[in-house]
Amino acid sequence: MRNFRFLISFILSSFSILVADDHAGELPVESDYYPITTLTLPEGEVIEVSGIDILPGNKVAISSRRGDIFVGEEVFGDEPKPKWTIFARGLHEVLGIAWKDGWLYVTQRPEVTRIKDQDGDGRADIFETVADDWGINGDYHEYAFGTRHDKNGDIWVILCLTGSAGADDKSPFRGWCMRVTPEGECIPTGYGIRSPGGIGFNHEGEVFYCDNQGLWNGSSALKHLRPGGFQGNPTGNKYFDLTDVLGPKPPEPVSGSRIEIERKRIPNLVPPPVVLPHGKVGNSPAGIECDETGGKFGPFQNQLFVSEQTHSKVSRVFLEKVNGYYQGAVFPFLEGFDSGNIVARFAKDGSMLTGGTNRGWGSWGKKRFALQRVNWTGKVPFEVHEMRVKPDGFVLTFTEAADPASLADIESYIIESYTYVLSEGLREP
């Protein structure tokens, strides 16, 4: 029965049907529950926000694709007037920052670096390479996304394929996930990645990433980085020649097959917990952030919030674990952000900071870059809260009590199903 998890994706359309009784005439809008506040950035700077972390003293660090890191104060409150100072400049397209023990760990294209302001003038002066055991050849697509530290203190790095489709000899471990230990060891941890858009943890510390629709990815999906797991795109399998950490090189999947069939041949193939139907949920899923605010952000504790670059929005993902594998459902959460959402980060006050850019890949939000904040007003939106698969159907729970008659009415639900072929082609649902 687990097959449903990835063979079928669900779009529950327009929940307003269910609440028509309560809100006749005037439908609620998203900003009634989750207003978006735009945070001003230093004038004259182009900060295509690509990483956010919270620093001691409730300061906020943001990194940019241009390779700068700024630190802001007074980012929170009703009428925030953030004050920004430059912390570091000139890094190589930073896609992940994490504060730990006085150091800011940054994932740059070629390495994970930790940086520190030793002399206390507010600007970083020590830049220590922590790990760099992967390659780049100069292809713009050779992105490296890094997490914050996991419970072991490791940073997980995912490496986009060369040109999103190749595995260059000069660029070892493209399409792989590397785990960077506090000692600077770089452990190959997973493979089969195509073109990631972001990475993050769930509340259990498990690592997930979003892979973008393309070769061997019929649609974009939220994927689980199980240690040793294969994510479906065999392009990077050639790098098994460089490591025996994950055992011998596995067989490659057969194009045109189905995930469940291939899993019998390739036991390490990890079925994607949630497919994000291309064009419907979004076109470019990016960063993943888990709500661990303890209710400060509303009723979605432990759910994942996925930034979506093209559609300038944030989606919500509920996951459950069945027989050791994750499965779940994606729900529209909030749209209308200013630029293409890349990252989100929950702050101590329970607000969610979001950042993004539309450089290179257009977005619905037309600003070149943006840093914004989402607060919960305290009003609970009427939403599907959780959605579970059972052998005989689905179990839905809602954020509020609902009218039993409309719940029971089959007309309240619209269900479409998709089957995704495991295919080497660029666009084959």
Add this chain to the structure above:
Amino acid sequence: MKFLPVLRLSVLLSLVVHSLVLASPPQGLKEVDRVITISTLASQMKYDVDSFSVKPNSRIKLVFKNPDSLPHNLILCTPGKKKGGDKGEEVIDAVYKLGDKGVKMDWEPKGHPRILASSGMVPPGDEKTFYFKVPGVEGDYPYICTFPGHYALMNGVMSVTKKVIPIMNLKYRIYHGKWKKLPDFSELKPKKEGFLTNGLIDITRVELTDRFGFLFTGQIQCKKDGNYTFNISSDDGSQLLIDEQMVVDNDGLHGSGFKSGSVFLEKGEHEIEVRYFEAGGQEELQLTWSGPGFKNKPLSKDLPKRGRAVKSIPIAPKKGEAIIYRNFIDGAGPRAIGVGYDERVNLAFDANNMRLAMIWHGDFMDGGRHWNNRGLGFQPPSGKDVIHLPKGLAFTTLAAGDSPWPVPEYRTEEISFEGYVLDKFQRPTFNYNRDGVSITDRFIPVAPLSEGQVGKIRRVLKFFGNDPPLNLYLRLGHGGFAQQNGTFSKDQLVISAKGGGVLTSSPDLRVPINFKGKKSELEIVYSWAE
């Protein structure tokens, strides 16, 4: 001798009331919009400019030079009825009708309705300047030499158009040859030459796809005094000169990639020269310029396609500071760390090989390639006199000082990069480790002694190892160097070193790292030859 032409023109003026031709700047033409120089080509029966463009109602000073051994004139005619190919035939007919009087009248049917302006007959070796106001009507205005039998070859077209002509009198010369860097075109004979009336540099007039070169010359018009920036992307090498001064040096074998240079220019016309060669593979030559009040105007027909980096984003250090740019830098690899110093010297460090990859002076880098759109490719340095230092492994142990240096690898496995520390001027000291020997590599810019000179780069390397190797070498330069008074030079590069062992200057410049106990220190100064 000099008076005569002026006198004659004065007479002419009294005859042709409506003509706006004057020998000395008259009222209203004291300030001209354009100066155009047209010369005859010795023993070729040709003008050197067969077309040029002017704006309607602009004021023109035309200098007509005649180095040929025959007398010639230049008569500018109004557009004829015949579309295309009109060479002022009615004026020629009128010249024939002059008959015997022709010689006395200098073969000019004065007062002919189609004559707009005339130089009068210019004797061999002489020149004449005249002024006129361009009519307000757009069109092709032919000019001819009316000396009998000349006009069929000696003709050209003044195109009157409101369109802005980026490069005036744009002449191209095509050369054939196989080069690795730009040859001296002045020593070569062009295979083909001509003018590009649209004023846009264009390399499509060559029949070959490989092994050719172009020399473009013309004038650009600056409307204001100010700093002007020129951007060139070329595959392979190119150079851009303004008033015979190098502004962008993009020479050598390479793929496309924008390189820019800036120059202060006074209001008025300036000579532009663009040199280009293509060795093999893809060919490309794209140019734009920016100046006071305008940005990235095209100077070439071929321009960056949509979606490709266009906008220049100069990266410059703040006053008194250095600035870092980690990115794909052409010449320093995908893991390059560019450092620009306020002292106007720059370097790029290759963190894949722990080597100083390049030094240059002037402008640092342009972020336009990587900071627009998706950021494709490698960006070369912006400034001048880029010196490429040896590729591959910078440090190695050798059996003897002249043993073969290891073949370059894409990435050195022997040395690990450990990062850098910034001082209060934001200047990095790089740290790396080679088999238990820790190396700190500090670069210090040395400002030039006076304005107009070029600074230097001082480098201090410190080594520390518990069990250091006895035969560790650093390679400083590629190929043989000439030694004089303790400095080593090759082409533009001048190197001096102290603290290491005795340098070997052949097969390349190497310095042994001499440990005293666990430590060694080496100081190197890189400078540009005068």
